[in-house]
Amino acid sequence: MATKKTVSFTIxxxxxxxxxxKGAPGEDCMKxxxxxxxxxxxxxxxxxxxxxxxxxxxxxxxxxxDGGT
Amino acid sequence: MSHFTSVKTKIKQLAxxxxxxxxxxxxxxxxxxGQTVSVRGYQGQTTDAVMCIKASKTYDIGxxxxxxxxxxxxxxxxxxxxxxxxxxEEEFIKQLTRRYSYHVVKQEIExxxxxxxxxxxxxxxxxxxxxxx
Numbered sequence: 001m002a003t004k005k006t007v008s009f010t011i012x013x014x015x016x017x018x019x020x021x022k023g024a025p026g027e028d029c030m031k032x033x034x035x036x037x038x039x040x041x042x043x044x045x046x047x048x049x050x051x052x053x054x055x056x057x058x059x060x061x062x063x064x065x066d067g068g069t
Numbered sequence: 070m071s072h073f074t075s076v077k078t079k080i081k082q083l084a085x086x087x088x089x090x091x092x093x094x095x096x097x098x099x100x101x102x103g104q105t106v107s108v109r110g111y112q113g114q115t116t117d118a119v120m121c122i123k124a125s126k127t128y129d130i131g132x133x134x135x136x137x138x139x140x141x142x143x144x145x146x147x148x149x150x151x152x153x154x155x156x157x158e159e160e161f162i163k164q165l166t167r168r169y170s171y172h173v174v175k176q177e178i179e180x181x182x183x184x185x186x187x188x189x190x191x192x193x194x195x196x197x198x199x200x201x202x
Contacts, residue, residue, distance in 0.1 A: 004200070004201055005199070007200070011171055013193065014166065016170075017170050018075050019074045019075075035177060035180075037076050041077055044076065047073045
């Protein structure tokens with residue numbers, strides 16, 4: 001499926017780069033910027049937004065040690 | 070929006086470093102492969118490096134490769150650089166990293182054949198690209 005994707009780069013005064021991908025759901029968007037991230041350096045923070053999970057199965061388990069109620 | 074990444078830049082490519090130094094109007098000398106160049110510091114003391122950045126008439130900034138991390142590091146008599154060039158170590162690294170990041174981003178965009186739709190250079194640099202791939 002050919003959909004348009006937008007990648008925005010913001011380089012701050014310290015030289016840190018923030019990359020934002022729009023229009024690419026799931027793993028596609030990770031692949032899109034992988035090489036650029038590796039060329040630049042060290043990924044400090046990565047956050048997914050709702051669009052990422054649209055086509056991905058997610059499984060989250062929350063454990064509670066104290067047994068709850 | 071699909072994802073958001075924050076990357077701390079590490080200086081790993083000499084080609085982009087060279088472009089960044091040109092942007093900042095620094096003269097420099099790059100050693101031939103397998104060779105070194107001499108870097109001047111306090112009272113004419115010297116050390117060897119792969120690149121010598123001429124900060125002023127008497128002080129240089131050396132560029133050395135840290136083989137463990139694969140990144141380039143800067144060595145200098147920073148007091149000498151500050152008093153003759155007027156730039157502190159912190160300012161120098163910030164300015165250089167900023168221009169370096171810009172050139173790495175532009176180079177990678179070109180490699181991928183992406184179209185630059187918007188570019189803005191101010192305190193922060195913004196580049197927006199579009200792709201159908």
